[in-house]
Amino acid sequence: MSFQKTISDQILLPIKIQRRLLAELINHSLEDDPNESCGLLLGTGDDADELHRMSNIADKPISRFTMDSDELLKAQEKVNKTKREFVAIYHSHTFTQGYPSKTDIKNAVAVASIATRHVIVSLVEKTRPVVRAFSINGDSVVTELVIETDGEPYRASD
Numbered sequence: 001m002s003f004q005k006t007i008s009d010q011i012l013l014p015i016k017i018q019r020r021l022l023a024e025l026i027n028h029s030l031e032d033d034p035n036e037s038c039g040l041l042l043g044t045g046d047d048a049d050e051l052h053r054m055s056n057i058a059d060k061p062i063s064r065f066t067m068d069s070d071e072l073l074k075a076q077e078k079v080n081k082t083k084r085e086f087v088a089i090y091h092s093h094t095f096t097q098g099y100p101s102k103t104d105i106k107n108a109v110a111v112a113s114i115a116t117r118h119v120i121v122s123l124v125e126k127t128r129p130v131v132r133a134f135s136i137n138g139d140s141v142v143t144e145l146v147i148e149t150d151g152e153p154y155r156a157s158d
């Protein structure tokens with residue numbers, strides 16, 4: 001007998017991002033607009049408690065992001081010292097929807113040892129930034145995550 005997987009069997013995995021971090025995430029993205037912003041969410045497990053900005057050193061930061069490897073090392077030392085980890089990598093899309101691009105998926109596979117959760121802020125509508133979160137595993141499988149907060153649940157349409 002084979003097991004038939006249906007939509008209702010899928011478990012919606014959460015990522016917890018405190019509301020102040022969501023606000024910081026959006027602020028960082030608006031400050032760097034039209035370039036993409038990038039950074040890390042630090043914390044424990046799927047629970048982010050700190051936003052750590054990173055420089056986007058990509059040649060074309062308007063449509064790509066590349067994190068600086070020295071900054072990444074420093075961030076790694078910081079989480080090691082505080083016995084935390086990288087909960088997620090975040091970046092912004094200034095002209096496209098908040099869904100991982102082909103390049104994002106390729107890059108995510110390359111950094112899967114650092115973090116497999118990815119948060120994307122879309123600034124397609126500047127007055128209504130939309131935050132979405134995804135898990136991208138080493139096999140390029142993209143799964144959207146539910147964003148939980150410390151207050152009201154986050155809804156992109158708010």
Ligand SMILES: [Zn+2]
Pocket residue numbers: 091092093100101104
């Ligand atoms: Zn992207």
